Amino acid sequence: MTPRAELKDPKKEQQGFRRRLALAGGGVLLLFAMLALRFFYLQVVRHEHYRTLAENNRIAVVPIVPNRGLILDRNGQTLAHNYSAYTLEITPGKAGNLEELINGLAEVVDISPKDRKRFKKLLDESKNFESLPIRTRLNDVELARFAAHRYRFPGASINARLFRHYPLGAATAHVVGYIGRINDKDLEDLEARGDKANYRGTDHIGKTGLEQRYEKELHGTTGFQEVEIDAGGRAVRILNRTSPVSGNNLLLSLDIRLQQVVEQAFGERRGALVAIDPVTGGVLAFVSKPGFDPNLFVDGIDPQSWDALNNSPDHPLTNRALQGQYPPGSTFKPFMALAGLASGKRTPEAAIHDPGFYVLGAGGHRYRDWKEGGHGAVDLHRSLVVSCDTYYYTLANDLGIDAIHRFIGRFGFGAKSGIDLEGEAVGVLPSQEWKQRRFKQKWYAGDTISVGIGQGYNLVTPLQLAQATALLAGDGAGFRPRLVRTIQDSQGGRLRPVPSERVESEWNPDHLARVKAALADVTRPGGTAAQAAAGAPYAFAGKTGTAQVIGMKGEKYVESRVRERYRDHAWFTAYAPADRPTIALAVLVENGGHGGSAAAPVARRVLDYYLLGKRAGASAPEAAEDENSGD
Secondary structure, X not given: OOOOOOOOOHHHHHHHHHHHHHHHHHHHXXXXXXXXXXXXXXXXXXXXXXXXXHHHHHEEEEEEOOOOOOEEOOOOOEEEEEEEEEEEXXXXXXXXXXXXXXHHHHHHOOOOHHHHHHHHHHHHHOOOXXXXXXXXXXXXXXXXXXXXXXXXXXXXXXXXXXXXXXXXXXXXXXXXXXEEEOOHHHHHHHHHHOXXXXXXXXXXXXXXXXXXXXXXXXXXXXEEEEEEEOOOOOEEEEXXXXXXXXXXXXXXXXXXXXXXXXXXXXXXXXXXXXXXXXOOOEEEEEEXXXXXXXXXXXXXXXXXXHHHHHOOOOOXXXXXXXXXXXXXXXXXXXXXXXXXXXXXXXXXXXXXXXXXXXXXXXXOEEEEOOOOOOOEEEOHHHHHHOOOHHHHHHHHHHHOHHHHHHHHHHHOOOOOOOOOOOOOOOOEXXXXXXXXXXXXXXXXXXXXXXXXXXXXXXXXXHHHHHHHHHHHHOOOEEEOOEOEEEEEOOOOOOEEEOOOOEEEOOOXXXXXXXXXXXXXXXOOOOOOOHHHHOOOOOOOEEEEEEEOOOOOOOXXXXXXXXXXXXXXXXXXXXXXXXXXXXXXXXXEEOOOOOHHHHHHHHHHHHHHHXXXXXXXXXXXXXXXXXXXXXX
C-alpha cells in the first residue's frame, strides 16, 4: 500500500516567500541607506577635512631657506658670508647597508677618511630620516659622474645648499663665532621660543659669538613653495610661492685691520687684548690667542680636528678675552689709589717709607715688594709710577676688604660688562661675604693684603679690565661695551643703530686727575712702561702689571728657573691720547713675565696703528728690563 502524497499549500508558501523577500529587500534598503548616510557624512559633513587631505596628497609644501645675514666690520670688510654649493647627502633610513653605499659612492666621488669620520659623527647625533652630508662642495665633474650612476645608490642624493664662510679664519673666531648643525637642545630652545616653524628646512644655527647672540637678526624668515606632485611623488608644477626674507646684516664697531695688527703683535704667544672706544663703548679690537678656524665647524668638525683643538695645551677654543679669569696684578693699583682717596684713608701728599717689605701684625709675616731694598719715600703719585707694592699692602690693610669691594666694584669688577656676547665670565672681586659663601671660611687680614696688589682671590677678565680702563679714561663715565654698532635691514637697507647703555659713577674730579696724571708718567722716563713708550709722538697713560701664577712659598721668583707655563702673566692697560682718549685697552700675555717688557710693547703697536696708521713692527722697540721693570 503506497503512502499518501503530502499536499502543498501554494498560498502559504507564497506568503513565506514574500516575507523573506521583504526582509531581504529591507536589508538591502537598510544597507543602501547606511551607505548613503556614509556618503553624506564623508562628502558633506567631512567635506572640508577630506578635501584638505586630498590636497595634501596632491600638493607638497617645501620650505625655502633664507639667506643668512652678513657680518661686516666698521670699514665694510666681510667677516662672515654665504655661498651656494652642491652636497652629496645620504638619508640613512632609505639607504640600506650604509658601509656598502659609502664604499660604492667612493668609486664615483672622492670621499676621504675625514669625510667618513665627520659623517659618522653626524650620524650619531642625528635622526635616521635626516639627510646627512657625506661630501660637500662637489665640482662639475663629480656632479656629472654621480648623475650617471645615481640609479645604483638608493638613499643618496645631490642637494644645493648655502654654506657659511669665515674668510679671516682664526682672526675673528672668538668674536664672530660660527654656526653648526641644529641638535636636540637647539630644537628644544626653538620650541620654547616659538621659532621652530621658522627653521623648517634649516640645518644650521649660531653656536658661538655674534652668530649665536644675534641669531634672530641673522637667520631671516623662511619662505614656502606649494608644489603639485603626481602619484610617483614627482613635482609637476609650482602652484604658489612665498619668498623667504633674508637675514639682516650686522655692522660692527670692530676694526679688522686693527685686529690683524694685534694678531701680528702677539705672534705665537698666548693671551688676549680688548680695545674699546671710551667715548661710545664700541669694541675696536677683541683678540684671544691662540684662535682656531671656525670654518671647521660649519659642516660638522671631524673627530681628529676636534681632538686636536679640544686637547691642545694652548686651549684655542677658550675665549680668553671673554672667559679667561686672571689675577689683575698691579693694573689693580690705580683703582686702589682712587679708593684710598675717596675713603679719606690717603691724601695725594701723604707718603710712606718703603723698606722693601710690609710686616703684618704681631706675627711679623713679611710681604715683599718687587724691588729689593724698597723705594724709600713713596706718595700716591710715585706709588703708581714705580708700582710700589708696599704702598698698596699698607693701603689695603687700612681700607679693609669690604671697603675695597664697595669702591672698586663701581668700575665693573666682579660683574659682567654687558657686552653683546654670550658666556661672559664675572671674575671675582672678593669680600667677607663672598669668602663665607664660597668657602665657608672667615676672612683674614692676610687675604686683604694680597688683594691690595691684585693678587689673592682677585680675578678679572681682559674685557673687564679694558672696560674699567675705558671708564677711568672717561672720568668714571662711559658705555657698556658693544660689538655691533648698526643692524642693516635686508629689506631696503635701513640702518638701525644698536643702543648702548650708559654707565656712570661719580668720583671726585681732583682724585681722578691725580691718578690719571700718575698713569701718564708711567709711560715717561722713570715709569715702568717708559721703554715701551719711547719715541711715541703722542702722550698716553698706562699701567703695567705682573700676575703671579704659582706661589713661591717665601722663595724669590726667578723667571729662568720656572717652567714657561708657570711663569707670571704680563698685563698692560692704557688709554690714548692721554688728554682726550679715543682708545682704551687691556693686554694680557699669558706667562709673559713682566708687563713692561711683554705686554706694553703689544699695546704700543696697537696704539701706533690706531693713532698714526703704522703697521705692527714699524715702531715700538721691544722694552728691555731695567730697574723700573718690576711689573
